[in-house]
Amino acid sequence: MKVDLDLPAARAWSRQQWRRVVSLAPRRSDWASVRWGRDLPAGLMVGLVALPLALGFGVSSGLGATAGLVTAVVAGAVAAIFGGSRVQVSGPTGAMTVVLVPIIATHGAHGVLVVGLLAGVVLIGLGYAGAGKFIRYVPVPVVEGFTLGIAAIILLQQVPAALGVSAEGEKVLGQAAGAAAAWASHPMLASLLVAAGVVAGVLGLARLRPGLPWALVVVVLATVANAVLALGLATIGTIPAGLPTPSLPTIALSDLDSLLLPAVAVAALAALESLLSATVSDAMSVGQRHDSDRELVGQGIANLAAPLFGGIPATAAIARTAVNIRSGAVSRLSAVTHAAVLLVIVLVASRWVALIPTAALAGVLIATAVQMVRVSSLGALLRSSRGDAIVLVGTAAATVLLDLVMAVLLGFVMAGFFVLRQAAGSARLEEVPLDDSDHSDEELALLDEHIVAYRIDGPIFFGAAHDFLLELTEVSDVRVVVLRMARVTVIDATGATVLADTILRLEGRGITVLLSGVQPQHERVLRELGVHDGLAHENHLFETTPAAIAHARVHASRIAHDPGRPDDPGRPDDPVDPRPQGDLVDPASPTGRHTGQWPA
Numbered sequence: 365m366k367v368d369l370d371l372p373a374a375r376a377w378s379r380q381q382w383r384r385v386v387s388l389a390p391r392r393s394d395w396a397s398v399r400w401g402r403d404l405p406a407g408l409m410v411g412l413v414a415l416p417l418a419l420g421f422g423v424s425s426g427l428g429a430t431a432g433l434v435t436a437v438v439a440g441a442v443a444a445i446f447g448g449s450r451v452q453v454s455g456p457t458g459a460m461t462v463v464l465v466p467i468i469a470t471h472g473a474h475g476v477l478v479v480g481l482l483a484g485v486v487l488i489g490l491g492y493a494g495a496g497k498f499i500r501y502v503p504v505p506v507v508e509g510f511t512l513g514i515a516a517i518i519l520l521q522q523v524p525a526a527l528g529v530s531a532e533g534e535k536v537l538g539q540a541a542g543a544a545a546a547w548a549s550h551p552m553l554a555s556l557l558v559a560a561g562v563v564a565g566v567l568g569l570a571r572l573r574p575g576l577p578w579a580l581v582v583v584v585l586a587t588v589a590n591a592v593l594a595l596g597l598a599t600i601g602t603i604p605a606g607l608p609t610p611s612l613p614t615i616a617l618s619d620l621d622s623l624l625l626p627a628v629a630v631a632a633l634a635a636l637e638s639l640l641s642a643t644v645s646d647a648m649s650v651g652q653r654h655d656s657d658r659e660l661v662g663q664g665i666a667n668l669a670a671p672l673f674g675g676i677p678a679t680a681a682i683a684r685t686a687v688n689i690r691s692g693a694v695s696r697l698s699a700v701t702h703a704a705v706l707l708v709i710v711l712v713a714s715r716w717v718a719l720i721p722t723a724a725l726a727g728v729l730i731a732t733a734v735q736m737v738r739v740s741s742l743g744a745l746l747r748s749s750r751g752d753a754i755v756l757v758g759t760a761a762a763t764v765l766l767d768l769v770m771a772v773l774l775g776f777v778m779a780g781f782f783v784l785r786q787a788a789g790s791a792r793l794e795e796v797p798l799d800d801s802d803h804s805d806e807e808l809a810l811l812d813e814h815i816v817a818y819r820i821d822g823p824i825f826f827g828a829a830h831d832f833l834l835e836l837t838e839v840s841d842v843r844v845v846v847l848r849m850a851r852v853t854v855i856d857a858t859g860a861t862v863l864a865d866t867i868l869r870l871e872g873r874g875i876t877v878l879l880s881g882v883q884p885q886h887e888r889v890l891r892e893l894g895v896h897d898g899l900a901h902e903n904h905l906f907e908t909t910p911a912a913i914a915h916a917r918v919h920a921s922r923i924a925h926d927p928g929r930p931d932d933p934g935r936p937d938d939p940v941d942p943r944p945q946g947d948l949v950d951p952a953s954p955t956g957r958h959t960g961q962w963p964a
Contacts, residue, residue: 388491388658390445397450398695406691407701410453412577413687414440414702415709417732419600419717420725421456422676424521426468427476429600429717431676432456434607437707439666439678444699447662448496448655449642451693453684453702454666458518458732460679463633463768465521467626475623477613480671482627487634487664496656499639505745505755506775507640511736512756513763513771518733520764525726528555528597537764554595555723558586562727567734574690579728586724587716597721603714607707610672629769630677631664636772638663638680648689683732751782787823815916817846817909824852824859836866842875844916848909850881860893867898876919878904880912 414436422432436455443454468476490496520536524543529552531542547556565582590597615623642654659680667677688698709717746753759775766774816839839845855863867877877899882890890896899905906912 384492388655388661394445394450394696398697400697402692403695403697404701406688406693407698408705409577409691410684410688410693410698410702411705411709412580414453414455414681414684415706415717416579416583416720416725416728417681417684418456418706419720420729420732421458421461423525423600423722423725424458424518424729425456425461425464425476425676427464427473427674427676430603430608431674433603433706433710434673435670435675435678437607437703437710438673438675439670440703440706441700442669443662443666443678443680444696444703445662446658446665447638447680447696448658448660449645449680450652450654450695451645451649451685451689451698452638452642452654452659452680453688453699454638454663454678454680455684456676457637457679457681458729458736459514459633459637459768460630460677462514462517462521463626463630464676466767467630471615471619471623471626474613474615475619476676477671477674478615478620479623479627479630480667480675480677481613482623483630483634483677484664484667484669484671486628486631487660487667489664490631490635491657491660491662491664494657495635496639496658496660499636499643499656502636502640503755503775503779505752506759506772506779508738508741508745509756509759509775510763510768510772512742513760514768515733515736516760516764518736519730522559522726522729522733525722526556526559526730528552528723535765555597555721558590558595558597558721559723559727559730562586562724563731563734566728566731570735579731583720583724583728586727587720590721590724591719595721597723599718600720600722600725601718603710603718605714606711608674613671629767630667632772633768634663634667634677634679635660637682641680641682641685644682645685645689648686649694683735751779751786755779755782784825787825814841814843815846815913815920816842816844817848817913817916819848819851821851823854824863825854825856836870839870839875844876844878844919845870846878846880846909846912846916848880848912849886850883850909852883852886855886855889857889857893860889860895863890864894864898867895871898876904876916878906878912878916880906880909 415433418432418436419429420432422429422435425431440453440455443452447454464476464479467479471479517536520540523540524531527543527547529543529546529550531539531546562579562582565585566579569576569578569582589595590599638659639656642656642659646652646654663679670676670678684702688702691698693699742756745756755775755778758778759771762771762774818836836845870877879895879899882905896905904915906915
């Protein structure tokens, strides 16, 4: 069997794919903007800010503080090198932690590591497929509602640690309620006071001098107080003095299919959060423009690397990125420095890090949840329109009560519903003058001939077609209806079907329907779905409204009409004009359409 191969086409395709790979790979120009005097101090500051967050999110995920630190070091460095933003900082985040908790409960630690690897592959595929540009289509109320829901989940997750009790439950609301009930029966004031003090210290000091690592300062003070005052608070425990040896997670092949959907959810969240963070960083820095597709590839590689060292799936962190920019960072060196600072802390200070109370880390995460909520932005959206408010609140509620993927999907559905409703409300069917001069005498004369024209403005689609088009079937004492279509913006299959049905009903009542100004991009759907067939003649289509009105006069003048005869169909049994019958076609016209003039 001989197979013919198109070698030139194969070579061209290979070159194209190679160029795509090269365009998304690191390059020497990435480091051309390095400013050592600005990037190194910025990286040090971000590293100090990231330390308590990495520890807290690691503990909150269920894999322990070590997993959080490893993720911040490995994913932070890899994403900085391979990502599409010069100033973005990556690592464990609250939103990702929320997704991982049920996965750990169902599939265990190795299941989460496999999910991270699979999510990395998905992210790389999305980057090479050019999916980065679709972030612009995410509605703002969905993003804000999602963020609000994530903040609520993070806060609720920390209630047991802040109260110094343990609680179980499938949902965070149940866990928080159970923890509150357990604390009420056996109050532990020390844990509550430490957590509340950390929250107050982080939020209060951040308002006085934003940008400084106040969370680290407050956590150190809480650790010292726990040791000196012998408060007996639970600590995060032993941390290895170094990175674990890289290894592949072990899991049964039969369990892989059950991990695919969680991996897609993790990849979707990583893509959404990373690209949103990159967009925010662009707005905060001068001359910074990220590459969305390269950012997805970089996050994918980071999520391939972190699980090999026992880390959890990572994404870009908006808060740490903002600190990085405010600290003066201008290049990738700052994010790499942040990872190096955390690695040094792991190597040198792990024994002291192990003494940090979990209540203090809970306070840091509660403060982080509060800082995630932008009250001014939420207030503006809630006041802007009822639809935006419903989408925001609905997405936030679904995030807390359901799951993150379902919440985003529900947010898209709600946003789409209100957009369609608004578009449907913009569609108009308006009776318009038949003559451009709009002389009242001429207009009355035309109305006496039983001719009426309607202009359709806006979209004709499934959300708007039925109501206003079916109004046409109720017109009376009319012989000819001219539908002006020049201002139709969109027409879908439903709209075309309803339009065809309307025309058939009018023609069935003896009312001739003429169409004018149909745009070329709409002709195919109208033809395929029967609009042309519903017309009395295939040439009842006109390029301009004056031509349609001229022909309407002809129809009105040669079709006698006696409204007093109940059996009068308004058709050829009546006296007719002696001029030639049939539709008027200009043979000289390149389109074959009516000219509105009788042949001489």
